[in-house]
Amino acid sequence: MAELASTAANADDALPPQPSRLRAFWSAFAENRGAVAGLAVVLLIALLALTADWVAPYAPDEQFRDAVRAAPMWVEGGTARFVLGTDSLGRDMLSRLIHGARVSLFIGLAVMGVSFVIGILLGLACVALRGAGGQVVDVVITRLMDLIMAVPSLVLAILVVAVLGPSLANTIIAVTLVTLPRYVRLVRASALSELGKDYVIAARVAGAGRVRLLLATVLPNCLSPLIVQAALGVSDAILEAAALGFLGLGAQPPTAEWGTMLADAREFIRSDPWLVTLPGLAILITVVSINLAGDGLRDALDPKMRRS
Numbered sequence: 576m577a578e579l580a581s582t583a584a585n586a587d588d589a590l591p592p593q594p595s596r597l598r599a600f601w602s603a604f605a606e607n608r609g610a611v612a613g614l615a616v617v618l619l620i621a622l623l624a625l626t627a628d629w630v631a632p633y634a635p636d637e638q639f640r641d642a643v644r645a646a647p648m649w650v651e652g653g654t655a656r657f658v659l660g661t662d663s664l665g666r667d668m669l670s671r672l673i674h675g676a677r678v679s680l681f682i683g684l685a686v687m688g689v690s691f692v693i694g695i696l697l698g699l700a701c702v703a704l705r706g707a708g709g710q711v712v713d714v715v716i717t718r719l720m721d722l723i724m725a726v727p728s729l730v731l732a733i734l735v736v737a738v739l740g741p742s743l744a745n746t747i748i749a750v751t752l753v754t755l756p757r758y759v760r761l762v763r764a765s766a767l768s769e770l771g772k773d774y775v776i777a778a779r780v781a782g783a784g785r786v787r788l789l790l791a792t793v794l795p796n797c798l799s800p801l802i803v804q805a806a807l808g809v810s811d812a813i814l815e816a817a818a819l820g821f822l823g824l825g826a827q828p829p830t831a832e833w834g835t836m837l838a839d840a841r842e843f844i845r846s847d848p849w850l851v852t853l854p855g856l857a858i859l860i861t862v863v864s865i866n867l868a869g870d871g872l873r874d875a876l877d878p879k880m881r882r883s
Contacts, residue, residue, distance in 0.1 A: 610871020
């Protein structure tokens with residue numbers, strides 16, 4: 576017996592140490608180099624947004640009447656005083672882009688957070704009331720989500736803002752309404768697929784109540800697709816908000832928001848193309864980086880998507 580115990584102990588010592596869950600997640604995420612690059616860019620943009628008051632060379636609404644529509648420093652006539660030039664009112668483009676990152680990321684995170692919470696509550700409500708004589712609740716919520724998804728997202732957002740009035744807060748409300756059905760349908764479908772599994776049946780037999788069963792047992796196993804959707808939803812919200820800002824229905828001047836900056840500069844697209852190019856590039860780089868990071872997150876959370 577002593578020899579068997581010694582052999583078992585030696586065998587256990589010979590096994591390689593198992594990596595922690597966080598390290599395993601990062602290892603799977605790092606397999607996608609595009610995702611790592613996207614995450615690095617997103618973190619850089621977030622850092623600039625958080626430190627905008629200290630990093631930006633000027634205030635976003637400070638005007639320099641002696642340098643209206645000044646060229647960037649690499650263009651003939653440009654100076655290092657305004658690295659990316661100035662807009663039609665003499666405001667520094669670099670400072671407005673940095674402060675615009677704060678506004679755009681705030682919109683994306685606010686929309687994602689509200690949609691995430693409300694989507695979970697409505698999706699679980701559909702599942703919880705299906706067998707409790709509340710079938711009508713499930714039907715009403717799902718048909719309402721279908722109705723919202725049947726309307727083009729930008730058209731619906733324009734309609735909501737037109738009713739409520741153009742402002743930053745109403746932009747968040749409109750974009751949240753547009754993106755909400757994705758979370759509701761995802762939670763509902765994921766929860767329904769989990770209800771028939773053995774661990775849920777065992778929890779129900781053990782006496783778990785309906786609310787506890789859904790929140791403590793089912794919901795944690797539905798979070799992986801929700802987290803991926805939330806990551807990708809931030810970029811969708813930034814695009815929707817930029818589109819509303821471009822149409823004059825989003826954040827109002829003098830707020831430094833990338834879509835609003837595009838709208839202000841569109842009349843100078845031929846004479847001063849950098850005024851349109853710079854905020855457009857900011858939107859493009861941010862959205863692509865978030866999508867790349869979201870793809871890596873999906874691969875890391877779903878073993879079926881991991882690269883061999």
